Amino acid sequence: MRRRTFMGAAGAAAVTLALSGAALAQEAVKIGLILPMTGPFASTGRQIEAAAKLYMQQHGDTVAGKKIQLILKDDTGVADVTKRLAQELIVNDKIAVMAGFGLTPLALAPAPLATQAKVPQVVMAAATATITEASPYIVRTSFTLPQATVPMAEWAAKNDIKKVVTLVSDYGPGIDAEKAFTSAFTAKGGQVENLRVPLANPDFSPFLQKVADAKPDALFVFVPSGIGAQFMKQFVERGLDKSGIKLIGPGDVTDDDILNGMGDVALGAITTHHYSAAHDSPENKSFVEAFKKANNGMRPNFMAVGGYDGMHLIYEGLKKTNGQGGQALIDAMKGMSWTSPRGPVSIDPQTRDIVQNIYVRKVERKDGELYNVEFATIPNVKDPVKAAKSN
């Protein structure tokens, strides 16, 4: 009993401390950036970190008279570590907003904390549709897989593709992509066969052999960025490109980060995605140029643009709230719209998910380098999963 009262008292004291601390620390607004900086998904972390730093470099580190302090943490791609780091950042550093989150489980793990502590959580990478439903404090600046996938299905149906084999990595986003594509494509009268590949899978040959046997018009593929290159090479090695099977999918497989290194095997792949480094706009040109300059020639990919826009959203939100975090900040973020390097984007006030153009692109050689060259635009796409729910 005594112990309990003590704990209660300690808890209460800590809460008041935290609150007063938040009030005192208002000269500096802290942003906790939690990313996988080591391990298999390190390249995601690097891109986002570089973009966030670039944004701060370009826009200064003062917003509404308050200094912005970015605290970077490495969660090594392990969900319980993400959660612990988020909790520490909230409790000890009194961050106003947390950002980053490279993979779906990493974004979902700290979601209850966002709700409990009323700290906005800006998801800059993870792409499973349901993430924003995990907490009313989550807002996303990357994309959702169905958002990028459904336009692909529609494009395929319109362009004389009747039979498709889907090949996805066997985990949340992969299954999301498979479902989204299958339902959208069959609704248009197409025929689909599904294949799933284990996530840790070095050799695609058995799966590609299955695809070759099925002789579809097109192969729809989703694998996490990074593995895409191996996939492409084996696709061509197997001669599937010559047997007339089109390669289609969301843009992860032709990730800008490594696209140029893939070589000619990538040529002709058709993807739908929200960002290409070759997007033709003055905003993007200056973004790509500055990014390359600051990072030793590294080309920004869709992760980078998610990080860049995430920082923009935080900055603009803080401007509106005069540096205040919490509920005010998340409210300020809802409905915000701006012109990103990827084109016009906005935050859906209902779902807190991003609304953006999806582009249909084809890999082509441009100025000696490989790029996803956009040739069609589907404007203002909302996440189809949540849109279907609200109807």
Added chain:
Amino acid sequence: MLTILFDGIAYGMLLFVLACGLAVTLGLMNFVNLAHGAFAMAGGYVTAVLMNRSGVPFLATLPLAFIVPAILGLVLERTLYKQLYTRSHLDQVLFSIGLVFMAVAAVDYSFGSQQQLIQLPTWLQGRIDVLGVQIGLYRSFIIVICGALVVALQLILTRTRFGSRLRAAVDDPRVARGLGINVSLIFATTFAFGSGLAGLGGALGAEILGLDPTFPLKFMIYFLIVVTVGGTTTITGPFLASLLLGIADVAGKYYVPSVGAFVIYTLMIVVLVLRPQGLFERAR
């Protein structure tokens, strides 16, 4: 069907080249070198960097992908590994894991964390049709190189003076020393050779397995599986085990994709429970 078999063999061969250096250090020198994958990664990066930054042709990089890790292995063996031959296996595990961590971070620092990609020469790309079986050119190339290596290794071990000295040095270093065999020289050479083979494997595998800083950690399990299933006292054991695992993995994923990922692990458990010393080892 035959195509699946062919792919499985190529995959198995690749596993063998990557793992045989480990079989040598573990089986012959009784050293648990979990950092083996780091040497493979070194070879892969030598090839990738030379090709992408200096424009050296693929074939010309392969000898270097062998030599650089071999020298690296030699230096490390002389300076660090040497001191650990007599230590417990736990020490060796701890030490080599430490090396892996360092290698991962160092490569990440110098070359970035993204995938390193190489462009094969055109004569190795694509596939041909032989008697109705689709044969990938690059995979045939791997099979040829690896096949030659297996034969060469087996000959070196069983037919040369060096081989018999090595076996003597492993069986009983003290007696071997007493017979005038320079044991530490033999160990150093063997270690360097094993590291070089790993490097070659890394270079050959970069196209199929991919190459990034986490390579040594990602494939450590595969190497260990090959070596334990094959047994560690011969070269043929790990070789046959690699082939078996390669074929089982590819075929498993082709015919029963939903349980494909289980095949390789389950196979390992079953083999080890039935034959704890490895599949191809005379029970002792």
Added chain:
Amino acid sequence: MSTNIADHVRTSLVRKGRWGIGEILFWLIAAATLFLLPERHLILNEIAIIGLFALSLDLILGYAGIVSLGHAAFFGLGAYAAGILAKHGFADPLLGLLIAAIAAAILGFVTSFLVLRGSDLTKLMVTLGVALVLGEIANQASWLTGGADGLQGVSMGPVVGLFEFDIFGTTAYAYSLVVTFLLFIVARRIVVSPYGLSLRSIRDNPLRARAVGIPVNRRLVAVYTLSAAYAGVAGALLAQTTQFVSLDVLAFHRSADVMLVLVIGGVGYLYGGLIGAIIFKVLQDVISAWTPQYWQFWIGLILVIIVLAGRERLTERVRTLWKGVAGRTAKSPEPLPKTSVREI
């Protein structure tokens, strides 16, 4: 004569069973951190959990000589058992611990027969294989486990109906610490019992142990099952205090990390796991706060240096120091396990 020896063993066991000052101090300090370091409760919670996990590995590695690279199988099973239970409305943490322990113990019992035979390398790979297969099952059974997205919607009730889990991690840490402490006492009791003694004789020489009539296999099965149950509880603690379970509870790096933790802290004296957990986690936290990208390099360097400087000498020194402080003045020093992995 024989009664004489029995008496001697008994008194020596009783003497060993006594608590030294150092040990009491250790736990007092641990309890004090609850009040003195309120900002560090989250990482302390993780340390307590990893410490318990490493302790469970010590039971088989340090006391029975069974090496394992797949201990995460039990940790992960415990975590999923507790998580799934809580998700379906059974929110009482203690019930979760119990079920997790039982589930892990059953798996431990079943798989223990796989590790009775073979060399150390074989054991390493078989245990590793079991963990990998389990990980794959968890990935495939996404209707139950949430698959790669992780298990959502775990919400825990208050501990013993009184203490709600708070955002500062205070309840979580207190809870994990108390559970770890209680299980530690049990483990300590076991290893100084005649049963524990028989385990050590098996570790040092299984043949001789069998010859003097110790039922070797039965003892090993029992300790493996017990260790699995401990690991299951550690996993359940993680699931309950983070209220989230993801596939990496079963991942290879979990098993490897816990091995590192235990070996750093020293094998075979129960405190090794706890001390190793403190060293490893604090180092990782400090270095990765300083360089989030390249902290692995420094951890690796430290490992290499530890080994080159003579890990066994270091841990031995820690251990003798420990004994000095712990005030165990046994006449003949406990024979140190030269190495636990003797033959691969």
